[in-house]
Structure formats: C-alpha cells, structure tokens
Amino acid sequence: MTVSHRLTAPAPGWTSTTDVVVVGSGVAGLTVALNVRKAGLRAMVVTKAMLDDGSTRWAQGGIAAALGEGDTPEQHLADTLVAGAGLCDEAAVRTLVTEGPDAVRHLIATGAAFDLDQDGEILLTREGGHHRRRIAHAGGDATGAEISRALVSAVRSDPGLELIEHALVLDLLTDADGHAAGLTLHVMGEGQRDGVGAIRARAVVLATGGMGQIFSATTNPAVSTGDGVALALRAGAEVTDLEFVQFHPTVLWLGAEAEGQQPLVSEAVRGEGAHLVDADGVRFMVGQHELAELAPRDIVAKAITRRMQELGTEHMYLDGRHFGAEMWAERFPTILASCRSHGIDPVTELIPVAPAAHYASGGVRTDLLGRTTVPGLYACGEVACTGVHGANRLASNSLLEGLVFAERIAADLTSRHRAGDLPERSVDVAGARAARPVPLLAPEARADIQHLMSTGAGVLRSAASMAGTATGLARLTADEKSADPAVESWEATNLHLVATALVAAAARREETRGCHWREDFPDRDDVNWQRHIISSGPTTR
Ligand SMILES: Cc1cc2nc3c(=O)[nH]c(=O)nc-3n(C[C@H](O)[C@H](O)[C@H](O)COP(=O)(O)OP(=O)(O)OC[C@H]3O[C@@H](n4cnc5c(N)ncnc54)[C@H](O)[C@@H]3O)c2cc1C
Numbered sequence: 001m002t003v004s005h006r007l008t009a010p011a012p013g014w015t016s017t018t019d020v021v022v023v024g025s026g027v028a029g030l031t032v033a034l035n036v037r038k039a040g041l042r043a044m045v046v047t048k049a050m051l052d053d054g055s056t057r058w059a060q061g062g063i064a065a066a067l068g069e070g071d072t073p074e075q076h077l078a079d080t081l082v083a084g085a086g087l088c089d090e091a092a093v094r095t096l097v098t099e100g101p102d103a104v105r106h107l108i109a110t111g112a113a114f115d116l117d118q119d120g121e122i123l124l125t126r127e128g129g130h131h132r133r134r135i136a137h138a139g140g141d142a143t144g145a146e147i148s149r150a151l152v153s154a155v156r157s158d159p160g161l162e163l164i165e166h167a168l169v170l171d172l173l174t175d176a177d178g179h180a181a182g183l184t185l186h187v188m189g190e191g192q193r194d195g196v197g198a199i200r201a202r203a204v205v206l207a208t209g210g211m212g213q214i215f216s217a218t219t220n221p222a223v224s225t226g227d228g229v230a231l232a233l234r235a236g237a238e239v240t241d242l243e244f245v246q247f248h249p250t251v252l253w254l255g256a257e258a259e260g261q262q263p264l265v266s267e268a269v270r271g272e273g274a275h276l277v278d279a280d281g282v283r284f285m286v287g288q289h290e291l292a293e294l295a296p297r298d299i300v301a302k303a304i305t306r307r308m309q310e311l312g313t314e315h316m317y318l319d320g321r322h323f324g325a326e327m328w329a330e331r332f333p334t335i336l337a338s339c340r341s342h343g344i345d346p347v348t349e350l351i352p353v354a355p356a357a358h359y360a361s362g363g364v365r366t367d368l369l370g371r372t373t374v375p376g377l378y379a380c381g382e383v384a385c386t387g388v389h390g391a392n393r394l395a396s397n398s399l400l401e402g403l404v405f406a407e408r409i410a411a412d413l414t415s416r417h418r419a420g421d422l423p424e425r426s427v428d429v430a431g432a433r434a435a436r437p438v439p440l441l442a443p444e445a446r447a448d449i450q451h452l453m454s455t456g457a458g459v460l461r462s463a464a465s466m467a468g469t470a471t472g473l474a475r476l477t478a479d480e481k482s483a484d485p486a487v488e489s490w491e492a493t494n495l496h497l498v499a500t501a502l503v504a505a506a507a508r509r510e511e512t513r514g515c516h517w518r519e520d521f522p523d524r525d526d527v528n529w530q531r532h533i534i535s536s537g538p539t540t541r
Pocket residue numbers: 023024025026027028029046047048049050051052053054055056057058059060061062063064143144167168169170207208209210219220221223224225227228264358359380381382383395396397398399400402
C-alpha cells in the first residue's frame with residue numbers, strides 16, 4: 001500500500017536504508033536524532049538547505065522553563081493555559097512544563113551556553129503572558145543561534161549519524177500495512193546521491209518547522225513552507241488547529257512593499273521595559289490589559305492593528321531609547337545590528353514595528369509520544385500539534401516543546417526498538433508511484449498565495465475576506481497542467497495545499513479565540529467552538 005497522493009516527481013533513481021529518518025535540522029529534528037543515536041539506532045537527518053537554516057537559528061528571546069527561585073511547573077502551566085484560550089491539551093502542557101527544566105539542562109549538557117549571572121545561575125527574563133521571569137537566553141538575544149550551534153556541533157561529531165543537506169523531502173512511503181516505511185526526496189547536489197531518491201526506514205520523524213511563508217510578511221526563513229504539513233495531508237495523517245497562526249506584534253517595519261522574512265524585534269525588548277507608542281508618543285497598551293505591553297501576543301498584535309487602523313498608519317513604534325547604548329549592545333546585540341543595518345538606531349530613535357506571521361500553533365496531530373495518526377510517522381517541533389499551544393502559543397514555549405517532545409519521540413522509538421516493535425519495513429519504491437501525482441504549481445504561484453493569504457486570512461479575518469482568498473487559491477489550480485518538477489514548484493504546491501486547508505479551517509471557526517480573529521464573529525463561543533478542527537486529506541471536520 002502507498003500514500004494516495006504524491007507530488008509529481010521523477011522516479012527515484014537511488015535508494016538508501018536506515019532505521020530512523022528525521023526530516024529537518026532545527027531544535028526538534030536534531031534533538032530526536034541525537035537521542036535515537038544514544039540508543040544505538042541508525043539515523044539519518046535530511047534537511048532542505050544547510051543544517052542551521054530553519055527557524056531555530058532565528059529565535060531571539062529564549063526558552064521558557066520553571067528554573068527560577070519560587071517558580072514552579074504549576075505556574076508555568078497556568079500561564080500556558082491562559083494563552084491557549086481554552087484549547088490546550090492540559091496533559092500535553094503538564095508534560096511540557098514538568099519535563100521542560102530537565103530538557104533545558106540536557107541541552108546545556110549537549111553544549112549550549114546560556115547567559116549566567118555572577119553566581120553562575122541561569123539568567124532569566126520575562127516575556128508576554130509569563131507572570132514570572134522564566135525565559136533562559138543565550139548571547140543576549142541570540143538564543144536560537146547558540147542552541148543551533150551546539151546541536152549542529154553535536155551531530156557533526158557523531159560519525160554514525162548521516163546528514164543529508166540540500167535535500168527536499170517530497171512524500172512519505174508506507175508499507176502494505178500502512179506503516180511509514182521511508183520517504184522520497186530530491187537531493188540538490190552532485191554527490192553520490194543526486195536528484196530524486198528514496199530512503200527506506202523503520203520510522204519517519206517530521207521536524208520540518210513552520211509555514212510562515214504562506215504569508216507575505218513573516219519572521220520565518222525561506223525554508224518554512226509547510227512541507228511537513230503538506231506531506232502529512234497527502235499521506236492521510238490528521239492535521240489540526242491550522243487556523244491558529246500567531247502574528248508577532250513587533251516585527252521591524254521595512255516599508256509597504258517588503259515581502260518574505262522580516263526581522264523580529266523580540267518580546268524580550270518589551271520584557272526589559274521598552275514601550276509601544278503611536279506617532280504622537282501615546283502608550284496605547286496602558287489600560288488595555290493588566291500587563292500593558294507584556295500582554296499575550298494576540299492582544300498586543302490586535303491592539304497595534306486596531307491603532308494602525310484608527311490612525312490610518314502602517315506601523316506603530318517601539319521606544320527603547322531609555323535603555324542607553326550599553327544595554328542595547330549587551331542585551332540586544334542582534335536586534336541593534338539588525339535595526340542599524342536598516343538605517344534605524346534604537347539608541348536614539350523609535351523603532352517602526354508592525355505584526356507579521358510568526359508561529360503555527362497547529363500542525364500534524366500527535367499524541368504525547370509524538371505519534372501521528374499514520375503508524376510509524378512521528379511529528380515534532382513547530383510542524384506538530386501536540387496540544388501544548390491551544391489557540392495561541394505562550395512566548396518561548398516553542399523551543400521547549402521541540403526539546404521535550406523530541407526526547408519523548410526518541411524514548412518511544414528506543415523502547416519500541418528494544419521491544420522488537422520496530423521491524424524493518426518492506427516497501428516497493430516503484431509501486432509507491434501508483435499514488436496519484438498532484439500537478440505542480442509554477443514557482444510564481446508562491447507570491448500569489450502569499451498575497452491572497454495576507455489579504456484575506458491574515459491578522460483580521462471575515463467570511464467575506466476568506467471566501468475571496470479561497471476563490472483565489474482555487475483559481476491557481478484551475479489549470480490542471482503540471483509545472484516542471486523543481487524545488488520552487490514543489491514548494492509552491494505545498495504552500496498551496498497548506499494555505500487551502502488553513503483557510504477552510506479559519507472560515508469554519510466562526511468565533512474569535514486566541515490568535516484567530518474574526519471581524520464578523522468578535523466573541524469567543526465556547527458553546528460551539530470549544531473544540532478542534534481536524535483536516536485529513538481533502539476533508540475538514
Ligand atoms: C525570528 C524568530 C524568533 C523566534 N523566537 C523564539 C523564541 O525566542 N523562543 C521560542 O521558543 N521560539 C521562538 N521562535 C519559534 C521557534 O524558533 C521555532 O518554533 C522553532 O525553532 C522550530 O523548531 P523546529 O525544529 O520545529 O523547526 P525549524 O528550526 O524551523 O527547522 C525546520 C527544519 O526543517 C527543514 N525542512 C523544512 N522542509 C523540509 C523538507 N521538505 N525537506 C527537508 N527538510 C525540510 C528546514 O530546512 C529546517 O532544517 C522564533 C521563531 C522565529 C522565526
């Protein structure tokens with residue numbers, strides 16, 4: 001048996017075999033790989049660009065865990081549940097906050113150097129929605145870069161772990177029982193493996209990160225095209241909570257025409273006391289929420305968007321001039337450099353900011369062991385929906401989720417392996433081609449999809465705006481003729497599938513909750529919508 005749909009692609013020209021194949025090399029993928037290797041399993045990591053090219057490297061603020069004096073997992077749980085607006089899976093959150101502190105310690109043991117105080121204790125800061133200082137950070141505001149450096153260095157020093165860079169994973173392969181048995185991929189290189197091939201494996205772990213590139217303005221890097229969610233949908237796995245896309249409230253505003261990845265001005269800047277102001281210098285968050293600028297992200301983003309609409313402007317400002325030059329250089333060197341490279345000096349000037357797509361709370365549905373609804377297929381990190389984030393992610397919970405659930409996946413694979421429950425899978429790679437090929441969109445469709453999504457299914461949504469987006473998306477596939485197989489057309493086709501599923505879910509959820517804001521249904525409706533919307537293949541329920 002094979003997956004029912006697959007991307008149009010040439011027949012695999014080469015085949016490799018391993019025990020566990022991990023797709024993606026961010027915090028989630030590399031943590032799974034390192035941990036399954038400890039158990040003696042063979043593993044391969046396949047990644048689309050260079051090892052450090054995902055969102056992980058870009059994370060600034062830090063990683064949340066109840067490590068500080070007086071803080072407890074119970075308090076971290078309470079803050080996470082509030083942000084999730086009634087849709088968190090409490091057992092998943094409890095797992096996250098209870099296992100989180102040890103997962104951070106394991107990361108430190110792997111080599112990640114967090115910022116310490118004079119006594120050698122981890123320095124902790126606060127971010128939106130947290131009632132405690134519980135965000136560990138590294139290099140001031142370069143937390144993700146340090147985590148990525150440490151993990152990449154660890155995987156590179158394991159000669160038994162195979163790393164395949166510049167390789168775009170296309171589709172899942174399954175065996176006669178419908179169990180994941182490997183995947184197809186396209187390697188962009190001139191090495192031993194080149195072009196389309198197949199990797200046979202006993203289990204497959206998706207750790208492909210987010211989908212921010214379905215919108216015009218995003219903090220996500222170019223690789224974040226939702227490939228894992230698209231693969232899962234084609235493979236018949238359940239995908240859930242897609243409508244809950246978090247828009248980061250403070251992204252450096254680079255002008256009305258700016259597209260693609262845009263620099264983030266971390267929440268930690270507000271955590272350290274920067275104020276949000278309008279062009280007249282009014283602190284418009286004061287009086288809107290008890291935490292003012294440190295209210296949960298959706299509240300801040302909504303307030304910024306409303307203020308922009310009221311004043312007819314395209315951005316607001318962040319005022320951190322009172323930090324002084326020394327604090328900017330020590331605490332926020334990355335943000336300082338990024339602002340200055342765009343001609344803004346935060347030491348003396350206001351920083352123009354506006355919301356942009358930042359984080360996918362939803363994704364491939366998993367249980368607490370990271371298992372998806374397709375046996376043998378796991379998902380971890382931003383591509384997964386473990387139930388931790390509900391309708392909105394609490395700041396800095398995502399790196400932690402990647403770590404905690406990666407460890408759980410590795411533990412599950414290890415115990416299955418030891419129990420003899422992870423046999424070799426037999427898959428007929430040629431037979432897999434019986435799956436129906438999906439025609440490919442031309443690379444230019446990417447910009448059309450992004451524009452349609454940002455216009456109709458972005459920060460503010462309504463039935464009318466989403467109907468326009470859905471119609472526009474459908475038009476893009478009206479021509480059944482396939483574009484030539486190439487990385488850009490595979491990515492555009494994935495973006496389209498994910499965008500279509502997201503709009504279907506967002507149109508269906510007729511309420512405002514967490515980071516999903518409906519202008520036509522401005523209230524939360526627990527009677528009808530205290531539930532998840534699940535997409536599986538072409539259906540949404
Ligand atoms: C600017 C920014 C700042 C952030 N700040 C924070 C923060 O302070 N704290 C926090 O907790 N979270 C933060 N986040 C979110 C967090 O960084 C991500 O959620 C997290 O790093 C995701 O990790 P991941 O391992 O799931 O995916 P990623 O790190 O995105 O890695 C995904 C990997 O999958 C690969 N991939 C994708 N598709 C394919 C394919 N088809 N084939 C092969 N490989 C593929 C990519 O190349 C990449 O290697 C931030 C995100 C951004 C963008």
